[in-house]
Amino acid sequence: MIDIAMRGALDLPALWQLRRLMASRRIDIVNTHSGRDTQLAGMAARTLGRQRPRIVRTRHLALPISSLFSYVTLPDHVVTVSRFVASYLASAKVPMERITAVPTGIDLSRYQTTTPGSLRKELGLADGTPLIGTVAILRRKKGHAELIEAIPTVLEKFPDAHFVFAGDGPQTDNLNQRITELGLTRNVHLLGLRRDVVNVLASLDLFVLPTHQEALGTAFIEAAAMGVPAIASRVDGVPEVVCDGKTGLLVPVGDSAAIAASIIHLLADTPLRESMRMAARPWVEAHYSREVMVEGMLAVYQKLLAAKI
Known part of the structure; x- marks a missing residue:
């Protein structure tokens, strides 16, 4: 060099x-x-x-x-x-x-779908607790605020669901404040910067990142490599990596109601979620290795x- x-x-x-x-x-x-x-x-x-x-x-x-x-x-x-x-x-x-x-x-050898995640144990959650999460820098363009606004609607249907946000950034304080205002502190966890991204992904039932702008979306590729269905914005290059209806669901940018509806839909439909899980890694192997x-x-x-x- x-x-x-x-x-x-x-x-x-x-x-x-x-x-x-x-x-x-x-x-x-x-x-x-x-x-x-x-x-x-x-x-x-x-x-x-x-x-x-x-x-x-x-x-x-x-x-x-x-x-x-x-x-x-x-x-x-x-x-x-x-x-x-x-x-x-x-x-x-x-x-x-x-x-x-x-x-x-991505280097698929780093993403082993047989590796069980330990995040539920770390958070003191029971096995089987619905766990929805995202891994991204906490900045406005990533759409964390819209996801937080969707959470109360999801909890009406799935009150035991928990949400994790891995990453830090300029929106940390604003997001923390909104979580408190909405009374979500029991169900929402800001994890900060994590070095064990594979462990976080392996623990999730759903990966949700309603980004406003994305050239491609490597985070979605990593989630799919771990067999995690994704909910993402229909924007820019994202539809190329999230196959709508096959490996995840696409929603309009900034639409918290659509985000909530998609989360509820996939949590309620276990066979669909399982089919997406099974399709996700082969999709990455074929196109994004x-x-x-x-x-x-x-x-x-x-x-x-x-x-x-």
Whole structure:
């Protein structure tokens, strides 16, 4: 590993360091992940003539882009983490033939569905207690507030249900206050930052994350890898990872009533919940494993190298 400090898109010392590295090691492909490194690596490569390395820019976010320069002018190809992001870039005038969606893959060996979760025991809950949860940074865009507003309706039907929120963030105090205002302190648990995400997921009956915006949604992939049905927002790239009616249910963004109804529906319908549990991991194995991601990236690289000859 070689560290090159990049203090801006016009950092000339960094640009020349990159140029020397590319030339001395005869690098074929450079994969960048932000505007800054794309501009520096792209400009460095352009100074090397016909035998320059090809630049692949990976776009991880679902946010609007501010300039086409680091998507059209400098890179030879753009990889996105979802079809949604690919479609957005095409609508922003990035040529579709220069875009490939390669979804983020996970290391499935870390997610063993035979591993029993211990969260109920930790919380002093009886075996079989309905446990609904989420794992995400506590910020407004993740939709935790809408989930909390849905909980009183769920408790009317399932008063013994408990909800866990794993993660911390800027909304912690606001969420705590609302939980207290709604009288939910017995049934809702803010767990803070957890290192044992697999254990948390293994303990859940349902994974609920009504996010407002998501390029793909790795959290849903991780939940599915553990065989946990998901309830998610029908937004951006999320419908690509949560197969509505098969591995989970999709709801409108910001709709607490729909969130509550979906939770109640899946808690009440054990056969449906079980069928989703059984379908979830095979869905991830087929589409979102680390091996599938590597194959997708290799195909992009090989196509660029073939065109270089």
